[in-house]
Amino acid sequence: MTFQQPLRRTAAVFVALATLLAACLGFTGCNAGVDYTKYTYQFYGTFDTLVQIVGYARSQSEFDYYSKIGEQRFQALNRIFDIYSTYTGLDNAKTVNDNAGIAPVKVPAELLALVKQSIDWYGKTGGKCNIAMGPVIAVWKKYRDLALADATKAQVPPTAELQEAATHCDLSKVIVDDAAGTIYLEEKGMVLDLGAVAKGYACELVAQDLQKAGLVSCIVDGGGNIRIVGRPADGIRQRWGVGIQDPNADTSSDSSAVSLDIVFLHDESFVTSGDYERYYMVGTTRYCHLIDPVTLMPARYFRAVAVSYPDSGIADFMSTTLFLLPYDEGRALVESIPGMDAIWIFDGNTMKMTDNIKQYMKTAGGGSSSMP
Amino acid sequence: MSGRTFRPPSVTDHPHAVSAYVRRLVADGILVSLAVVLSIVERWIPLNFLIPVPGIKLGLANIVTLFALYRLAFVDAAAILVVRCVLTSLFLGPASLVFSLFGGTCALLVMALLRRGDGRAFSVYGVSMAGAAAHNIGQVAAACLILQDLSLATSYLPMLLLVGLLTGIPTAAAAVPVLRRLKKI
Amino acid sequence: MSATSTARRKAPQEQSLWKTLRPGDVVVVVAVVALAVVLWSGSHLSAAKVTGAELVRDGTVLRTFTVQELDTDANYAFESLGYHYTIRTGGGRIRFAAADCPDKVCVQTGWIDRPPQVAACVPGHLLLRMTGNSDGVDVNNR
Incomplete structure (x- = not known):
């Protein structure tokens, strides 16, 4: 290629270049004036927790439109995964439990898919997070409710009661019939409890719905089950900031609370299981809601474990699993799953994390919201 | 071209050498006055309507620097630049002196560097665009020094650099016909 | 072919001063745009x-x-x-x-x-x- 061209062609090249540059200038000018604003919508009443949708939209009314979609979907999913209430015209998780040992129940596709996914991952991960642990969890819930109502009556459930309950927790007796769309608990006394997986799965489905509806830059936060869609649409940041709370701090959604660290993420979910969410005290000992299927007692390896993974349903499942596994085993498990990272928060707030996530953490690895 | 000497002629010099010296002095003088006029005139051009970046200029005086670099020598260009800046500041106020000197010097050095090679590597357009960008860098550097703050370098300079690429083109386009017709002074 | 290229190398390309775009010009444009982008992204992407x-x-x-x-x-x-x-x-x-x-x-x-x-x-x-x-x-x- 030579550069010896007639003057006219040279001029044409320059005009093209000038136009390109002008376009660049125009682009930077427009970029500076992005008119996206960050809105937040919070509501209670689903999954026994505060749910919030944080997102960038061009107007309040646009955001209201999306948050309405999100809230209604959350309410619908909450009814499907509910094990305490029945709803007319809906066969939900409670219907399945009520029909244990009696008959298979035809359930909504979301419930079928969640149960299938939970059984599948139970097998893959060494069987720590068991959705058929309902009877044992119910025992702990009974004693927790008692203690919260009257702290002087706080006590640890008797071992005999827990062991009796544990005889009805065989996940292999949860029969999913894909073709018929039914779930059947083979044994009377079996109880599905989706508490460890339903919130994360719901956040995943709601996030996908919102994304389809057009909200392409948002966070769906179901009580700490954080599902991130896209990048912040403020024209400035490339990643959202997720604060890792001090387990000893008051649990609140106040983002100005001091964080142990900040993780900068996009298109990812970040789900935490901790001993500080649902617990009660017997004397000075804390009894949280995350129960080891072998000891039938709360796990005490960590204060909290957070899992980062694209799918929020899997991340929720894994955060429970990792909370119940010793650090070395848990770490080996996480490292065997591509795309998954985890942060373990020990008593005294020391943290350990997988190598990959370090770079996205502000304090641990110098990460920032501007990282690509 | 660049090997021209710059010393006053002595009585032993050939008469042609004397006249060459005088011609050069006169040329420098004419170019200074031209540069001053262009510096003032360009303030009347409402470039902001075309490109909404505050404080931008076409840099018409750069035509003179370009011409001096190609047809005279580096010393002539430098001398013209300094005299032009001082004279202009008499008309436009002393605040502009630091800027035009800083920017002008940066532009001069970069253009003198790129001009070497007589057009094999860079055309007048390339030299002019690089000069305009260097001019803007020098000006912002001066502003950063005065304000004792670097934020202009990141918030303002990027836009100025792109504008410099644009304004460097008409400057070169104006210098080209002059260079074509005035091969020798 | 070789004759023209020798001639091109020998004579200072006075013509090319105004008639042609030289490779260096592209380098100038690319370098200046790159500098602008680096400076711009360094600051504009970080604040929130x-x-x-x-x-x-x-x-x-x-x-x-x-x-x-x-x-x-x-x-x-x-x-x-x-x-x-x-x-x-x-x-x-x-x-x-x-x-x-x-x-x-x-x-x-x-x-x-x-x-x-x-x-x-x-x-x-x-x-x-x-x-x-x-x-x-x-x-x-x-």
């Missing part, structure tokens, strides 16, 4: 939440404006090195509204509303800049 604005002279903060003040319509008068300035706030933005400085670049800059935007008046040594907390937290884990 507006925490206010500040007026700086010679590296010293003269006055800070809170987010509330930026939201309120108001005028502030300042004097610096003999020049007089009116700074206006409102709608979360701030600007030099009027000045009797020689070049008026500060007024031409117009409104600024997010970091790292600045408006500067070099004759008066004034710099008005948006401040921000670059790495904000959007949500907390729980």
Whole structure:
């Protein structure tokens, strides 16, 4: 290629270049004036927790439109995964439990898919997070409710009661019939409890719905089950900031609370299981809601474990699993799953994390919201 | 071209050498006055309507620097630049002196560097665009020094650099016909 | 072929001064654009939440404006090195509204509303800049 061209062609090249540059200038000018604003919508009443949708939209009314979609979907999913209430015209998780040992129940596709996914991952991960642990969890819930109502009556459930309950927790007796769309608990006394997986799965489905509806830059936060869609649409940041709370701090959604660290993420979910969410005290000992299927007692390896993974349903499942596994085993498990990272928060707030996530953490690895 | 000497002629010099010296002095003088006029005139051009970046200029005086670099020598260009800046500041106020000197010097050095090679590597357009960008860098550097703050370098300079690429083109386009017709002074 | 290339190398390409685009010109354009992009992205991608604005002279903060003040319509008068300035706030933005400085670049800059935007008046040594907390937290884990 030579550069010896007639003057006219040279001029044409320059005009093209000038136009390109002008376009660049125009682009930077427009970029500076992005008119996206960050809105937040919070509501209670689903999954026994505060749910919030944080997102960038061009107007309040646009955001209201999306948050309405999100809230209604959350309410619908909450009814499907509910094990305490029945709803007319809906066969939900409670219907399945009520029909244990009696008959298979035809359930909504979301419930079928969640149960299938939970059984599948139970097998893959060494069987720590068991959705058929309902009877044992119910025992702990009974004693927790008692203690919260009257702290002087706080006590640890008797071992005999827990062991009796544990005889009805065989996940292999949860029969999913894909073709018929039914779930059947083979044994009377079996109880599905989706508490460890339903919130994360719901956040995943709601996030996908919102994304389809057009909200392409948002966070769906179901009580700490954080599902991130896209990048912040403020024209400035490339990643959202997720604060890792001090387990000893008051649990609140106040983002100005001091964080142990900040993780900068996009298109990812970040789900935490901790001993500080649902617990009660017997004397000075804390009894949280995350129960080891072998000891039938709360796990005490960590204060909290957070899992980062694209799918929020899997991340929720894994955060429970990792909370119940010793650090070395848990770490080996996480490292065997591509795309998954985890942060373990020990008593005294020391943290350990997988190598990959370090770079996205502000304090641990110098990460920032501007990282690509 | 660049090997021209710059010393006053002595009585032993050939008469042609004397006249060459005088011609050069006169040329420098004419170019200074031209540069001053262009510096003032360009303030009347409402470039902001075309490109909404505050404080931008076409840099018409750069035509003179370009011409001096190609047809005279580096010393002539430098001398013209300094005299032009001082004279202009008499008309436009002393605040502009630091800027035009800083920017002008940066532009001069970069253009003198790129001009070497007589057009094999860079055309007048390339030299002019690089000069305009260097001019803007020098000006912002001066502003950063005065304000004792670097934020202009990141918030303002990027836009100025792109504008410099644009304004460097008409400057070169104006210098080209002059260079074509005035091969020798 | 070889004859022309020798000739091309020998004679200074006076013609090419104005008639052709040389390879170096492309290098100039690419280099300048790259520098601009690097400088721009280095700052514009990092900031996030507006925490206010500040007026700086010679590296010293003269006055800070809170987010509330930026939201309120108001005028502030300042004097610096003999020049007089009116700074206006409102709608979360701030600007030099009027000045009797020689070049008026500060007024031409117009409104600024997010970091790292600045408006500067070099004759008066004034710099008005948006401040921000670059790495904000959007949500907390729980």
